[in-house]
Amino acid sequence: MTRVSYRPLLSTKVTLAHGSGGRETEDIVLNLIVNLVPESLRSVPGGVGLEALDDGAAIPVPGGYMVFTVDSYTVNPPFFPGGNIGSLAASGTINDLLMMGARPVAALDAIVVEEGFEVSKLREITESLIKTLAENNVALIGGDFKVLPKGQLDKIVVTVAGIGFAKKLILDSNIKPGDKIIVTGPIAEHGALILALQQNLEPKDLVSDAKPLTDLMLPLIEEYGDYIHAARDPTRGGLAMALNDWAEATGTVIVIDEEKIPIREPVRAYTEMLGVDPLTLASEGVALLAVDASKAEEVLQRIHELGYKEARIIGEVKKAERHKGIVLLKSVTGGVRILEPPSGEIVPRIC
């Protein structure tokens, strides 16, 4: 899944769009990181590395793969209905490992906090981080702690590195024409909430969906690992980015029935009011799966049994004809439009 082509960086300054998780993030990461690394050092032999632009990286070990991920969480506000930056960081790390087909095993944290931050608040954050890891049987085996002088950081950044073990990897690159696309719950819940909070609204009916998907993914990996061709948690950039990544990486066309995408009414209302497409907003407790057509209904059934009642098949992967690497959205009225990868600022500090 090598991305040879990439757009040059035109901007001379880093913009918020570069951090949005959309097209411009891909631009800056490809220009300033991936393409500066010698090809032989973009992965370890037999592993998965930088070029995959997947949820994590992998190194082969006897019996399978060690899987790794690292993310810096910058969400603002750091406390929100449904969680805080600590539970979010733990959940996101666990989910990234699960999406690679791995059982999460251990984590290390690096916290950078502003001088003057309340110790009680920091404790709430570390407790949530630790509790979320512990509930999912993930050890916290190391870490780092730094303080920036007052005014040099707005509150806190929590970085977590995750380590997992996979007998077999689930890789975006395995997507095949015919695969059904399943989404395991209503989307954009986290993104809509953070966006509303940043606009100083009081979104009483919104709550972050941030949570680890261990209870869902471990059984699925165990029982249907051979049929789940790809898995993603659509965080920054939302469903639109994840689907475009998949289509581009495999040269397929992904066709989605717009009406089948589960979106809760309050999320729809807020995003309409704020003029943002919910398909570009982060979910933090939802998986997007590409499942072999022969097993898709059975897998969906199992997902419902596992408590994810709102999971749905929302579309399928098709062999590209004229255009490849695109996502098509079929509307209720029968019209078809291209779902572009998101670009622009979207929501800063969403995760």
Add this chain to the structure above:
Amino acid sequence: MTRVSYRPLLSTKVTLAHGSGGRETEDIVLNLIVNLVPESLRSVPGGVGLEALDDGAAIPVPGGYMVFTVDSYTVNPPFFPGGNIGSLAASGTINDLLMMGARPVAALDAIVVEEGFEVSKLREITESLIKTLAENNVALIGGDFKVLPKGQLDKIVVTVAGIGFAKKLILDSNIKPGDKIIVTGPIAEHGALILALQQNLEPKDLVSDAKPLTDLMLPLIEEYGDYIHAARDPTRGGLAMALNDWAEATGTVIVIDEEKIPIREPVRAYTEMLGVDPLTLASEGVALLAVDASKAEEVLQRIHELGYKEARIIGEVKKAERHKGIVLLKSVTGGVRILEPPSGEIVPRIC
């Protein structure tokens, strides 16, 4: 090396001292992280975890251990004589793995940058990070990239997670009475430089020592792995913190000949002028080793051969009599004083 006892946190706000790498950092990390993690989840079975407070963590795999480390680099200024935050982050990560007895294999990076940061400067940083990793044959296999709105972060934070492989671990806990303490080069070079720059001085004769110690440590691990009982790179908190950590963790007394500690003249002059003890300042290209007495001279000889000409034996580990877990400093005049672990602000954003 379980630290059961720890001082309660008295402060209600996070202070710069909590991030200095000295006593207060230990306080906050023990109170808000280590002691909140259920004991069974502070490491994986057979591995090394949180309680060791070592340079890294380890997970057993067939044939040895996978070793992990994560650190957030916040150095200010991010560009300095001898390197930048990118080369520093790569060096620090590589050194943490080496100090555990591991060969560095791969890294993942998470960059958080302020909106408006110059793309050309960011490129200089990522190039340095990547070049330093590549020169040491370390793959960059994944990462994350975020942008904070202007004014919400002073410049940049670079977090690197490192992965290594050790046939046998070098652990602080293996220190034994009789061991000789070797320091591989002049200390406090990085710390004195950053301190001077933060004071708006123009320290023409200071340069950061930040560099990976691969060329030194890989041969030593291979040839003398059984005799090197402990290894540390004395970064935040300097030699004073590293030695106190060792003494406390093993209940020994470490006796150091003050005059034998290599400190370059300009470093001594600047630290005297600025009123800071060089023993509390960070080195970023120096190893502190505790070596079996029977091989200490031979190891020192080998270190010299490997190009580290200023390496010296500076002291030894003794069995505690009345007081245990302390570091004694013998002065030139024959006097002996306790070298306390550093506390207070020392230098913010030193690494």
